[in-house]
Amino acid sequence: MQSWDSIQVLSNLAITSEYFLQVTLDKSGKVLSSDSGIGPIPSLFDHKEKPIYFSDCFLASDWSKYENQRIKAWKSSHQSFLVDLQKINHPDETTVLTKWEFFFITEDFGTCLGLGHPLDPLRPYNLGLGEFIDGTTNSNELVDILLENKLLGFWDFDPESKTDYISSGLAQMLGYTEEEIIRMKNISWKNHIHPDDYPGMIKDLALHFKTTGNLPFRREFRIISKGNQISWVISFGKTTKWDEAGRPRKMQGLLIDITEKKKQEIWMKEHHYFLRDLAFQQSHSLRARVANILGILEILDIEQQTPESRKLLEILKKESTQLDQALKKSIKESVNQNKSWERGIGTE
Structure with a gap:
């Protein structure tokens, strides 16, 4: 049987968390301990030792569901059981569906410690992990x-x-x-x-x-x-x-x-490598064409030119050279970024 010591750390998790819920019930449904999110909020007139029962925390009709699962696990000498319960929200008396796993913590299979959480959380809970x-x-x-x-x-x-x-x-x-x-x-x-x-x-x-x-x-x-x-x-x-x-x-x-997260990571890696290769090919293809333009301009430079055409030729040579330098710089930066990104992936 799962001892109290072996699940105490899980109990502590629930106490420090707003996402997880915790309750300990005896065989009669009396609440022996719970976190602040379980049970009614005591007023100034309530006695401090006023007992809280299952029906104060969950829909009373869910008791049979809980008991059926408890008895089934008990007869099978199983260590824990799962059950969905409608938790009552005090003081407005609304309900929210919660999923629980209850662990037997006494030899008679009567006292159970439960850890639960909302099936449809409506706000970012502080897990306290x-x-x-x-x-x-x-x-x-x-x-x-x-x-x-x-x-x-x-x-x-x-x-x-x-x-x-x-x-x-x-x-x-x-x-x-x-x-x-x-x-x-x-x-x-x-x-x-x-x-x-x-x-x-x-x-x-x-x-x-x-x-x-x-x-x-x-x-x-x-x-x-x-x-x-x-x-x-x-x-x-x-x-x-x-x-x-x-x-x-x-x-x-x-x-x-984290299956969906890993699928996205794998897709991003594949997409990254595809874009990297595409950018590499296109950049080098553009540089090759710029090199061809510069070669043609060098040939034209040795031929006789009018002052106007000479001026235009110099402008074309200057712009083509600057374009080639910009492409060369872009390729270098892209290579460095890819190396950094791939090192990060390797570290992960």
Whole structure:
């Protein structure tokens, strides 16, 4: 069973985030803890210890949906379950559809900690991921990535036993049915990494461990579903448990779908190289024609000319020379820009 320690970092993520929601429910539907976005806003006359229940936070009719999924996961000894719930917005009593993954955190499968998020966010939420993954990257980058792309799910990794666990949502994305998820218990996400990308991922993981977490784990790679569908993802991770000798004992993180972003990048690269070659060919073709014009002007220069035609000839030679110099400068600058751009792509 997934212990409290193993998902505590995910709970902390929700507490510091306006995008994610968090709630802990007991078997009766009583709210044991939640973030400020769950439940009614207490008035000055409310008792501080006034209990909050499921029906205070979600549509009462959704309780049966929640209970059915909980009992189904409980009977199957599964670690978590997914459910969509209509969250009540207080004080206006409107509702918004939210997606949740609930984790069992007690041995009797009664108490569940849920992490959710709106299915149709209406404003740019502050994800607070800097709290979750200390210093992994620019916080604005994380906000952009999560709002513009698809959060696939969470993963756990035990470096000592080399075992890993993924959330139900991620398993379903990889093509596993509910029956397979229940039967297989722990499904390894590492087994779905594209073989060409696996060495780089292992290298970054080793550097993260070698620096005792000071070098954050952040890696883009391809994953292959059971149906051989390839998707690009970005993974952020953090080691949440170290032993006394400084060895990693538990690592946790999340996977985000960036397939559309990578498609755009690939198209831009191809478009860039096409334009580069086109510009190169056209520029050199123009220089060749200017060279021909200059050659003709040199021949005319040695022939007898009237003062007027001599003046016009000098103007043509001057303008042609300047055009040739401008083309030469443009080609040089274009080559330098291309080298700089390609170095940047290589670094990425």
